[in-house]
Amino acid sequence: MKANSTALTGCPFCGTGCALNVECTENGYKVKGDKTNSSTQGDLCFKPVQMAKALDIHRLTSPLYRSDKTKPFQEISWDEAITILAQNISDLPRNALYFYLSGQLLTEESYLFTKLIKGYLRINNVDANSRLCMATAVVAHKMAFGSDGPVGNYADIDDADAIIISGSNPAWAHPVIFRRILARKKAHPDTKIIVIDPIYTETAQKSDLWIGLSSGSDTTLYNALLAELYRRSACDTVFIDRATEGFEQTLNPAIEIPFAESIASCGLSLNDAKALVELFASQKKILGLWCQGLNQAVDGVMRNLGFINLFLATGRVNAQKGLPLSLTGQPNAMGGREVGYLSNALPGYRDVRNSDDRETCEKHWNLPENTISPTPGITITDAIDAILADEIRFLWVACTNPLLTLPDMKKTERAFNNSELFLVVQDCVLSETASLANLVLPTFSWGEKEGSMTNSERFIKRVRVFKPLPISAKSDSEIVCEVAKRLGFNGFEYPNTKAIYDEYKVLTESRLCDQSTQEYESLSYQWGDKRLYADERFATPTHKAQFHPIISSAPQLNENEFILLTGRTKKQWHTMTRTGNVAELLKDEEAAYLLINESDAKEKGLKEGDIAVIYNELGSLELPIRFGTLAPKHLFAPFGYPQTPINTLVPVLNDPFSSQSALKSAQVTVKPKPINRR
Numbered sequence: 001m002k003a004n005s006t007a008l009t010g011c012p013f014c015g016t017g018c019a020l021n022v023e024c025t026e027n028g029y030k031v032k033g034d035k036t037n038s039s040t041q042g043d044l045c046f047k048p049v050q051m052a053k054a055l056d057i058h059r060l061t062s063p064l065y066r067s068d069k070t071k072p073f074q075e076i077s078w079d080e081a082i083t084i085l086a087q088n089i090s091d092l093p094r095n096a097l098y099f100y101l102s103g104q105l106l107t108e109e110s111y112l113f114t115k116l117i118k119g120y121l122r123i124n125n126v127d128a129n130s131r132l133c134m135a136t137a138v139v140a141h142k143m144a145f146g147s148d149g150p151v152g153n154y155a156d157i158d159d160a161d162a163i164i165i166s167g168s169n170p171a172w173a174h175p176v177i178f179r180r181i182l183a184r185k186k187a188h189p190d191t192k193i194i195v196i197d198p199i200y201t202e203t204a205q206k207s208d209l210w211i212g213l214s215s216g217s218d219t220t221l222y223n224a225l226l227a228e229l230y231r232r233s234a235c236d237t238v239f240i241d242r243a244t245e246g247f248e249q250t251l252n253p254a255i256e257i258p259f260a261e262s263i264a265s266c267g268l269s270l271n272d273a274k275a276l277v278e279l280f281a282s283q284k285k286i287l288g289l290w291c292q293g294l295n296q297a298v299d300g301v302m303r304n305l306g307f308i309n310l311f312l313a314t315g316r317v318n319a320q321k322g323l324p325l326s327l328t329g330q331p332n333a334m335g336g337r338e339v340g341y342l343s344n345a346l347p348g349y350r351d352v353r354n355s356d357d358r359e360t361c362e363k364h365w366n367l368p369e370n371t372i373s374p375t376p377g378i379t380i381t382d383a384i385d386a387i388l389a390d391e392i393r394f395l396w397v398a399c400t401n402p403l404l405t406l407p408d409m410k411k412t413e414r415a416f417n418n419s420e421l422f423l424v425v426q427d428c429v430l431s432e433t434a435s436l437a438n439l440v441l442p443t444f445s446w447g448e449k450e451g452s453m454t455n456s457e458r459f460i461k462r463v464r465v466f467k468p469l470p471i472s473a474k475s476d477s478e479i480v481c482e483v484a485k486r487l488g489f490n491g492f493e494y495p496n497t498k499a500i501y502d503e504y505k506v507l508t509e510s511r512l513c514d515q516s517t518q519e520y521e522s523l524s525y526q527w528g529d530k531r532l533y534a535d536e537r538f539a540t541p542t543h544k545a546q547f548h549p550i551i552s553s554a555p556q557l558n559e560n561e562f563i564l565l566t567g568r569t570k571k572q573w574h575t576m577t578r579t580g581n582v583a584e585l586l587k588d589e590e591a592a593y594l595l596i597n598e599s600d601a602k603e604k605g606l607k608e609g610d611i612a613v614i615y616n617e618l619g620s621l622e623l624p625i626r627f628g629t630l631a632p633k634h635l636f637a638p639f640g641y642p643q644t645p646i647n648t649l650v651p652v653l654n655d656p657f658s659s660q661s662a663l664k665s666a667q668v669t670v671k672p673k674p675i676n677r678r
């Protein structure tokens with residue numbers, strides 16, 4: 001890229017998916033919003049602007065290898081690296097192989113991995129960090145609407161009368177979406193912002209009403225609201241009869257519990273809950289947004305469905321009265337879902353269990369009939385167990401840092417250190433996971449590779465190169481193709497990235513995520529139009545949306561224990577491999593902390609700044625105290641900080657429908673750090 005040139009591209013961070021215009025100057029990269037993009041309209045936050053200073057810091061300069069994980073790495077050539085990788089794949093039985101991908105890979109990269117693993121290696125042992133992030137929302141959308149795919153779009157913010165944000169802190173995690181919400185409020189001060197979250201977050205502080213419920217009581221709250229709406233004859237029975245199924249079965253268990261009783265058990269004020277009922281009972285346009293506070297829970301699918309039920313019950317799946325819009329976390333988790341990178345899926349929102357879906361992909365990939373396995377692969381947390389049992393003996397990790405982000409870090413560490421496991425990590429830096437590997441493959445990163453991404457409102461855009469390429473790295477796509485070719489597979493010769501996209505997009509034809517008519521070069525396209533199901537024809541077999549009865553299962557706390565909520569900070573990105581190198585992004589976030597109510601802290605003899613020890617049966621950590629406002633007996637600590645890895649204390653407890661881990665409800669005890677009296 002020459003100095004003084006510009007490239008239109010996408011932000012590598014959150015699922016808001018801002019379209020950017022990066023100018024390459026003699027003094028570095030100037031990152032601005034792309035005003036020509038209709039999805040994010042030129043807006044952006046400080047993360048990509050600041051990140052542009054640190055693109056070359058701590059980059060890997062060569063493939064690294066060691067046959068024995070207790071020995072130091074040796075630098076090797078790419079040719080050797082590809083040979084070693086292909087050899088390890090060939091030497092093992094197929095069911096001993098596992099792949100772990102990322103919602104930060106580009107669509108073309110995830111597509112190639114999917115084609116190699118499911119089509120050519122004939123296994124479905126592949127998962128992505130979306131299992132920790134969006135798996136629950138995927139399952140809930142399939143159950144309620146018949147297919148994955150967020151229903152609404154960002155423009156629904158612009159004329160909403162009320163925006164209910166549950167289990168999501170967009171002021172930190174989706175800043176441009178939050179700015180759009182505040183802009184709506186500024187233009188129309190009557191617009192109500194309501195936040196349902198155990199923490200009085202920055203989002204809650206800027207809202208009209210904070211519903212500070214206890215962790216795990218979402219399902220009780222949503223059921224109570226549904227029942228109360230029915231009692232007040234405020235459900236849209238015409239819509240329910242015309243376009244949905246399952247209402248009665250859903251209502252019956254909910255209506256048995258008196259409203260006041262349910263609300264009290266959530267730790268909420270009756271007046272606040274009544275305000276929610278009145279809002280849903282009105283004709284106002286309500287937009288419902290949610291993210292990890294509903295997804296990362298042992299009853300995550302139930303929480304999602306409970307929230308969606310309120311919209312279905314009041315006829316809110318349209319532009320007029322509003323709709324639900326699930327917020328996606330990573331910049332291209334949507335693209336990964338579309339290409340089918342999870343262990344049960346195939347490209348174009350297809351499923352390995354469906355014979356027509358398998359046949360379509362087999363034909364498209366010129367593979368014989370019955371090549372693709374009809375059995376979903378195991379999910380990542382089960383794969384960790386299988387590694388510990390010596391059943392999985394090869395793990396290829398790309399674009400994710402699972403040592404710090406999977407639950408039960410000590411268990412993950414034991415698995416990665418298993419001498420029977422050959423661990424391959426494909427990353428742009430030596431991440432904590434990479435430092436445990438046998439083979440490390442250095443990749444290009446943001447600004448160095450091209451392709452496409454889909455954002456949280458189903459909008460696809462191009463990602464382009466805007467900086468010089470590190471000499472010793474390769475793109476994720478090139479690595480997959482080279483290994484496939486070394487394994488003797490045809491079908492991985494692509495002259496350019498456009499050819500990969502062109503092959504993939506055919507598989508979306510006539511599917512919900514149809515993008516088959518789009519041109520790669522100029523990709524700027526919202527599949528499914530502004531809103532899905534505008535004709536009320538849902539993707540279920542009967543074309544009706546489905547209510548599902550909600551089973552409540554709030555965790556019981558032992559006396560003296562706290563619920564440990566975990567999540568994000570405002571400026572850091574997950575495990576800090578890139579944002580951790582930027583002083584501006586580290587400010588006030590240099591180290592992890594423990595957020596606690598002042599009264600709870602006092603009871604434990606802790607002041608602001610003191611070091612607390614938090615512990616449970618999995619381990620213990622020391623964190624400095626910060627005061628905040630949370631529901632009683634709740635704590636918060638950010639994840640991703642390598643010095644104080646909070647996932648040490650998070651047990652593996654999965655939602656039974658989605659296998660997504662409950663990352664926000666570990667139970668811990670707190671005490672002051674003992675004074676060292678040496």
Ligand SMILES: Nc1nc2c(c(=O)[nH]1)N[C@H]1C(S)=C(S)[C@@H](COP(=O)(O)OP(=O)(O)OC[C@H]3O[C@@H](n4cnc5c(=O)[nH]c(N)nc54)[C@H](O)[C@@H]3O)O[C@H]1N2
Nearest residue numbers: 014167168169173215216291292293329567568570573574
């Ligand atoms: N700055 C920054 N932004 C990011 C990221 C980042 O690392 N840094 N990561 C991106 C990714 S991948 C994701 S998935 C998103 C996540 O975005 P969010 O989901 O908005 O962020 P989190 O901090 O994980 O959690 C959101 C909120 O859920 C609340 N919560 C916890 N338990 C409950 C509960 O039982 N009920 C309810 N109603 N709420 C609960 C927490 O208190 C927290 O405020 O952020 C994206 N954006």
Ligand SMILES: Nc1nc2c(c(=O)[nH]1)N[C@H]1C(S)=C(S)[C@@H](COP(=O)(O)OP(=O)(O)OC[C@H]3O[C@@H](n4cnc5c(=O)[nH]c(N)nc54)[C@H](O)[C@@H]3O)O[C@H]1N2
Nearest residue numbers: 133399400401405426427431445566567574575577639663
């Ligand atoms: N306790 C707790 N745990 C959580 C969560 C939580 O809320 N609480 N949230 C979960 C969620 S929602 C998510 S999404 C996960 C995120 O967890 P991870 O995906 O594990 O975290 P990242 O730090 O984003 O890891 C991305 C890695 O990709 C590398 N990378 C960057 N660009 C490229 C590239 O172009 N190619 C390749 N190959 N590598 C690249 C980075 O250096 C980094 O090492 O964490 C989950 N874990």
Ligand code: SF4
Nearest residue numbers: 011013014017018045
């Ligand atoms: S809001 Fe998200 S996508 Fe937009 S610039 Fe900020 S981090 Fe990037």
Ligand SMILES: [Mo]
Nearest residue numbers: 132133329330
């Ligand atoms: Mo995520």
